[in-house]
Amino acid sequence: MxxxxxxxxxxxxxxxxxxxxxxxxxxxxxxxxxxxxxxxxxxxxxxxxxxxxxxxxxxxxxxxxxxxxxxxxxxxxxxxxxxxxxxxxxxxxxxxxxxxxxxxxxxxxxxxxxxxxxxxxxxxxxxxxxxxxxxxxxxxxxxxxxxxxxxxxxxxxxxxxxxxxxxxxxxxxxxxxxxxxxxxxxxxxxxxxxxxxxxxDKLGLTLLVLGVGCLQMMLDRGKELDWFHSGEIMLYGVVALLSLSYLVVWELTDKHPVIDLSLFRDRNFTVGVISVSVGFMLYFGAIVLMPLLMQTQMGFTATEAGLATAPVGILPVLLSPVIGKNAQRLDMRWVVTVSFLVFALCFWWRAVTFNPDMTFADVVWPQFVQGIALAGFFMPLTTITLSNMKPQQLASASSLSNFLRTLAGSVGASLTTWQWEHREGIHHVQLTDRISLYDDSTRQTLAGMQQLGLSQEQAAALLTRDISRQGLFIGANEIFWLAAGLFLLLTGLVWLARPPKAAAGAAPVVDAGH
Incomplete structure (x- = not known):
């Protein structure tokens, strides 16, 4: 009624x-x-x-x-x-x-x-x-x-x-x-x-919970248990693979699927979902990584880390109403392209400026500019995703899009923190290989520390900590480089969609984490 x-x-x-x-x-x-x-x-x-x-x-x-x-x-x-x-x-x-x-x-x-x-x-x-x-x-x-x-x-x-x-x-x-x-x-x-x-669809729901749950457990626990050298991780991986594979088969045949996979027959829906999921995975991984980097390696307090990351929301407050007001006149593919290019620029910016000596402002400015990208991300991609949906398909399409985007964000957080620590380990070995007590520069560095009052053990520990810190910054910068490259690739993907028209009633659902 x-x-x-x-x-x-x-x-x-x-x-x-x-x-x-x-x-x-x-x-x-x-x-x-x-x-x-x-x-x-x-x-x-x-x-x-x-x-x-x-x-x-x-x-x-x-x-x-x-x-x-x-x-x-x-x-x-x-x-x-x-x-x-x-x-x-x-x-x-x-x-x-x-x-x-x-x-x-x-x-x-x-x-x-x-x-x-x-x-x-x-x-x-x-x-x-x-x-x-x-x-x-x-x-x-x-x-x-x-x-x-x-x-x-x-x-x-x-x-x-x-x-x-x-x-x-x-x-x-x-x-x-x-x-x-x-x-x-x-x-x-x-x-x-x-x-x-x-x-x-009880079976579909059971397979969904089992598959997604085991996939996330595999990603979260894998970095601690040495991945597939662990029986526990093998079990999570097998259950996730079987559950999600059977879920796809089952959902394509069930009369009342919990996830309507037939929506992927529409080109704009497929392009939109892939773009928003991959983009959000990269973005959310970074917003989990950056406070960790600032607090564990730069000495920022939690308050300072919060103040440094918050400016990302300033420009969307100003730009989102403008984009929304002119949505009918804009080709959303161009808006999303600008968004992805700004994302790529900001990740490149971080990759070339983030180092142990960077300042508070070095963190703030890429965050502030990234607000342009956010303003052109959620609502325009929602418009593309839902542009060809019939009224009776809108609820299912919006739910499926948001499910995959939210899941991608969690996967992005797990993969980013794992890669960050993994790359640090690789760079730690590479940097340590260059240090030797038979090397003049190493001996001079240790001698200089001892002249400042440090014992030989303290000097060696400080040097080891500095190597780890350098490795973590290099690892973070490699993640930023990868994200910048992937956002550039996404600018090409979005043009596989047909020119979108705003779907009736397709108000943007931007459950954020942004």
Whole structure:
């Protein structure tokens, strides 16, 4: 049953409630990034293990997205949104009081799964609350929330970790979520959507959870267990391969697939999904890597790391409304091309400037300029992806696109941190080979350290630490070079799409982490 649009105060309160919930969920995807070294240290884990706090949330979030449509029809959109929001608040509380990394990861999985329905449902409920002629304004307000949250996330996460305790990056969700849930219940409980009893693809869902879960476990644990020299990693790999392979076969034949793979027959959908997934994988890997690099190798506090990375959100606030307003007149392939070229420029910029002696400004300026790329990334690629979809395909297409993008972000975080440590090991060996007690420059360096009051052992330890530091910077720069090259390749891929026309009702779903 369609409800009439809301008016006046009720519409304002609903907009506030849905925006708060969206802000809270997007904030949570970025607030933890700068706190990873602090969390890992406090819980007695390595920094690489600390990144599981991010990847576990992302994988659970990705898996929850495809089943949101089915759950919304079975429970009703309002009821599901309230369950997800209250559950998100409770799981945030559990994350904050987690006494070990294992329990924190378990609660982050729960939090990520509950967060899955929040963005698409907040968008849907908001559009239902406005008359058609004012829905563009509603989506502009909603999108600004999505864009602004990543500016505050790193700063707030860093400040809370430095001045209070990392637990507060999760506790902060509690008052925000309670207000959002209460206002939503008060204003929307009489506007429940039609409830339908639809079948669900149980086997497909089981294969999806098993395949994606084992794939992420393989990526997260592989770097510690020497990859396929470990029986555990072999098991994860085999289960992931068999589950995902059978999932593809099953979903192509099932009448009610949890993932509609037939959508890939459309060229624009395929090009758009590949572009947004690969692009987000590279981008998200970098925003996990950079705070680690700054805090572990440059002596930045969590607050300073947050302030250095936050400027990426400034230009999208200014440019996104302009792009949205002119969407009908722009060929989105050109907008995305500019975005990919700016991404490539910024990664190249980092590759040639990031070194142990770089300053705060050396980090900030590429981040600031990268905001141009972000403004032309999410919404234009969503437009390309959904441009040929029929109205009845939009929900499935949007869910599948967001599932693959979110999953790609988690994979990117795992692969980036693994490669960073792997390349450091290679460069450590190469740099150490050049050092010998029989080499004049080595002896002079050690003698100079000893003249400054260091013992021979202290001088050797300092030299070893400096070699590791150099290796980590070289490894990071190699990742930046690779990302720059891949973004250049993506500029060619996007032109395989046909000139897109904005799909009706295809408002950009930019569940960020950006």
């Amino acid at each position: 369609a409800h009439p649009p809301l008016q006046g105060r009720s519409r304002t309160l609903v907009t506030l409630a849905l925006s708060l919930a969206t802000f809270m969920q997007v904030l949570d995807t970025t607030i933890a990034n700068v706190a990873i070294p602090t969390i890992a240290g406090d819980l007695g884990a390595s920094t690489s293990q600390g990144t599981w706090v991010i990847t576990s949330f992302g994988v659970a979030n990705a898996i929850a997205v495809p089943i949101t449509g089915w759950l919304a029809k079975k429970l009703g959109e309002v009821r599901l949104f309230l369950i997800a929001t209250i559950g998100f608040v409770l799981s945030s509380l559990l994350c904050g009081i987690a006494p070990s990394l294992e329990l924190l990861i378990l609660f982050r999985v729960l939090q990520g799964a509950l967060a899955g329905p929040m963005i698409p449902l907040s968008q849907s409920l908001l559009l239902q609350s406005y008359p058609p002629e004012k829905r563009a304004i509603a989506m502009a307000l909603w999108t600004m929330t999505i864009i602004v949250a990543p500016i505050f996330g790193p700063i707030l996460g860093g400040w809370l970790s430095d001045n209070w305790h990392w637990s507060w990056i999760f506790f902060i969700n509690v008052p925000v979520g309670v207000v959002a849930a209460w206002l939503s219940w008060r204003e929307l409980r009489h506007r429940e959507t039609t409830i339908l009893q639809l079948p669900i």
